[in-house]
Amino acid sequence: MLERMREIICEFVDIDPESITLDTNIRHDLGLNSLELVNLAVEIEEEFEVEIPDREAMGLETVADAIRIIEEYM
Amino acid sequence: MAQFTKKDKKEIDAIRHEVHMMGELITLRQLLDRMEVYGDRICMVEKKKYEIIQHTVRDFRTDVYALGTALISLGLKGKHIGIVSENSYAWVVAYFAVTCGVGVVAPIDKELTDELISFLFTKADCEAVFFSKMYQKTAKYHLAHDERCKTAICFNKEFDEENILNFDKLVALGKKLMDEGDRSFIDAKIEKDDLAAIVFTSGTTGINKGVMLTHGNFAQNADGVLESIDPDQYSSISLLPMNHVYELSCNIFTALYMNCIVYINDSLKNFQQNLQLFKPDAMAIVPLVIDTIYTTIWKTAEETGRADVLKKGLKISNALMKVGIDVRPKLFSQIAEKFGGKFPTFSCGGAPTRVEYVTCLCDMGFNIYNGYGLTESSPTVTLNLDCRNKPDCAGKPFPKAEYKIHEPDKDGVGEIWIRGENVTKGYYNDEEATKASFEDGWFKTGDYGRTGEDGMLYIMGRKKNLIILDNGKNVFPEEVEAFFMEHLEYVHEVVVFEAEKEINGRPQKIIAAAFQLAPEDFEGKTEDELYEMMNKDVSEVNKLLPAYKRVADVYVSTEEFEINSTRKVIRKKVEDRYYAHLKAVGQ
Numbered sequence: 001m002l003e004r005m006r007e008i009i010c011e012f013v014d015i016d017p018e019s020i021t022l023d024t025n026i027r028h029d030l031g032l033n034s035l036e037l038v039n040l041a042v043e044i045e046e047e048f049e050v051e052i053p054d055r056e057a058m059g060l061e062t063v064a065d066a067i068r069i070i071e072e073y074m
Numbered sequence: 075m076a077q078f079t080k081k082d083k084k085e086i087d088a089i090r091h092e093v094h095m096m097g098e099l100i101t102l103r104q105l106l107d108r109m110e111v112y113g114d115r116i117c118m119v120e121k122k123k124y125e126i127i128q129h130t131v132r133d134f135r136t137d138v139y140a141l142g143t144a145l146i147s148l149g150l151k152g153k154h155i156g157i158v159s160e161n162s163y164a165w166v167v168a169y170f171a172v173t174c175g176v177g178v179v180a181p182i183d184k185e186l187t188d189e190l191i192s193f194l195f196t197k198a199d200c201e202a203v204f205f206s207k208m209y210q211k212t213a214k215y216h217l218a219h220d221e222r223c224k225t226a227i228c229f230n231k232e233f234d235e236e237n238i239l240n241f242d243k244l245v246a247l248g249k250k251l252m253d254e255g256d257r258s259f260i261d262a263k264i265e266k267d268d269l270a271a272i273v274f275t276s277g278t279t280g281i282n283k284g285v286m287l288t289h290g291n292f293a294q295n296a297d298g299v300l301e302s303i304d305p306d307q308y309s310s311i312s313l314l315p316m317n318h319v320y321e322l323s324c325n326i327f328t329a330l331y332m333n334c335i336v337y338i339n340d341s342l343k344n345f346q347q348n349l350q351l352f353k354p355d356a357m358a359i360v361p362l363v364i365d366t367i368y369t370t371i372w373k374t375a376e377e378t379g380r381a382d383v384l385k386k387g388l389k390i391s392n393a394l395m396k397v398g399i400d401v402r403p404k405l406f407s408q409i410a411e412k413f414g415g416k417f418p419t420f421s422c423g424g425a426p427t428r429v430e431y432v433t434c435l436c437d438m439g440f441n442i443y444n445g446y447g448l449t450e451s452s453p454t455v456t457l458n459l460d461c462r463n464k465p466d467c468a469g470k471p472f473p474k475a476e477y478k479i480h481e482p483d484k485d486g487v488g489e490i491w492i493r494g495e496n497v498t499k500g501y502y503n504d505e506e507a508t509k510a511s512f513e514d515g516w517f518k519t520g521d522y523g524r525t526g527e528d529g530m531l532y533i534m535g536r537k538k539n540l541i542i543l544d545n546g547k548n549v550f551p552e553e554v555e556a557f558f559m560e561h562l563e564y565v566h567e568v569v570v571f572e573a574e575k576e577i578n579g580r581p582q583k584i585i586a587a588a589f590q591l592a593p594e595d596f597e598g599k600t601e602d603e604l605y606e607m608m609n610k611d612v613s614e615v616n617k618l619l620p621a622y623k624r625v626a627d628v629y630v631s632t633e634e635f636e637i638n639s640t641r642k643v644i645r646k647k648v649e650d651r652y653y654a655h656l657k658a659v660g661q
Binding site (some may be wrong): 013014015025027028029030031033034035036038039041042045053054055057058059060061062 | 160184185207341342343345362363365366544545578579580581584611616617621622624626627640
């Protein structure tokens with residue numbers, strides 16, 4: 001799951017995939033703003049065939065949070 | 075969606091003229107009643123799953139009257155009623171039903187946590203709440219924690235539980251009551267100075283205040299927009315949350331008043347798709363949207379190797395514009411395609427915009443308005459309709475709104491004071507804050523500005539420490555500081571401030587916090603260990619805050635922060651230390 005998340009995230013930021021860990025903060029370490037965060041949620045939805053409510057998407061903090069939400073809504 | 079023919083536009087213009095001739099707008103109820111002239115024209119369109127639902131003005135007014143009648147039958151006359159939900163047709167119906175004959179509405183920011191939403195419902199003395207399915211946990215939490223609130227009404231059809239009423243069923247009940255002769259809502263009398271809404275400017279605890287806005291306040295704004303803007307707009311999309319006065323007052327109310335169809339953006343995730351589908355003429359946005367559009371256009375141009383062509387095109391177009399030839403629609407048609415084939419008009423507010431971005435987008439063909447306003451002035455104070463030529467100013471006073479620069483310095487800069495029919499009467503249940511905010515009938519905004527030789531208002535900064543994010547959200551540093559002091563007992567002092575930091579090569583506006591720790595508490599710990607500990611703890615506390623209030627960067631010091639003679643921390647000095655630290659660690 002982490003590998004697929006890395007691939008998705010690297011579509012948004014120019015960063016070494018290996019540097020992305022479960023603890024990576026999507027907003028503060030990767031610098032995604034709230035609109036980019038929403039676009040990331042769209043990518044995640046398409047990749048994992050899930051539907052993530054906006055409220056959850058806007059509250060995403062770390063990569064681990066994203067994985068937890070995907071598992072919850074899968 | 076709706077493509078307006080010349081004939082359609084002419085018809086709408088004629089009815090708008092009729093509305094305009096009805097005279098000054100005094101209340102929201104009057105706005106609702108005046109809408110009758112639009113008859114069976116569409117006023118709102120929304121998507122529900124894969125279905126597109128069009129609501130006519132007649133349906134809207136009938137639903138408002140019916141819901142209002144039903145709410146009165148539930149004993150809610152004169153009561154305060156909260157709303158928390160995504161933008162929807164039902165949201166607008168509920169808002170009008172409450173304000174136009176039942177009581178006072180308190181729309182709450184949906185991005186807050188359940189506890190904070192409930193806290194604000196209580197602070198606004200809500201005895202009933204509207205919510206959408208997404209907030210069912212919130213509504214149940216609130217019912218369990220505030221015994222004065224006995225009624226919760228869900229907007230979604232499929233949600234029908236004990237103790238929870240259903241929106242559609244209430245509307246049906248109201249229609250039945252009206253058929254039986256119930257005129258309690260129809261005959262309701264609303265006056266200009268009647269309180270319509272309590273709007274919370276920001277967040278949580280004692281720091282946030284409930285701004286009391288009257289019918290007259292909102293009516294003045296709707297009338298003013300109608301007087302000021304380009305009338306060649308027949309549809310808009312509702313993107314920003316409706317609990318924001320800016321979206322509600324400048325987009326929804328105005329659109330309904332002039333029969334500009336409101337397309338409701340069901341989710342931020344579908345925004346791009348909805349633009350293609352609805353092709354709106356206009357939208358209210360925040361600077362973050364401008365930034366994103368600008369960045370995306372240039373990023374795409376770079377990636378496709380067309381950046382030089384775009385630059386050259388802009389140069390040619392700007393030169394031609396100087397001699398009165400506008401080739402932008404042709405030259406930049408590929409960009410317009412992303413917006414459904416035409417450049418929409420953006421009304422941008424909530425936070426300051428980046429001048430170079432606004433200029434560039436105007437040069438491409440976007441029509442951008444900006445201005446100056448705040449929740450307390452419902453919200454417009456000044457309006458700039460000429461962003462292409464004057465992107466750095468906030469424009470001229472809005473109709474019937476007035477401002478003055480209080481005690482200007484030698485450069486003409488002073489605090490902006492405002493008054494007019496758009497200005498609040500004060501803060502709900504907070505006489506002290508109300509008293510402190512007014513002087514000689516003027517509301518003291520806390521913002522600094524000057525009037526230029528061109529008669530335009532230029533915003534120069536803020537007196538308060540308030541942080542205004544690019545998405546228009548306001549964050550009081552004192553509130554976040556109090557939150558961290560409460561949750562991290564070992565912290566001696568904390569200063570929260572707005573900072574610019576480069577993240578992955580992009581300068582970003584973030585919320586930073588400087589923590590002062592007592593050296594004796596952490597003897598033997600290295601600086602790296604202190605940072606590791608603080609980052610971990612801040613990350614945990616962050617999770618308890620709404621996403622937009624979270625601290626993004628941490629500075630730790632075991633040396634005392636500089637204080638002034640009144641023993642207050644000098645915030646500027648702490649910020650300087652933070653930047654010195656960033657420089658030292660090569661960031």
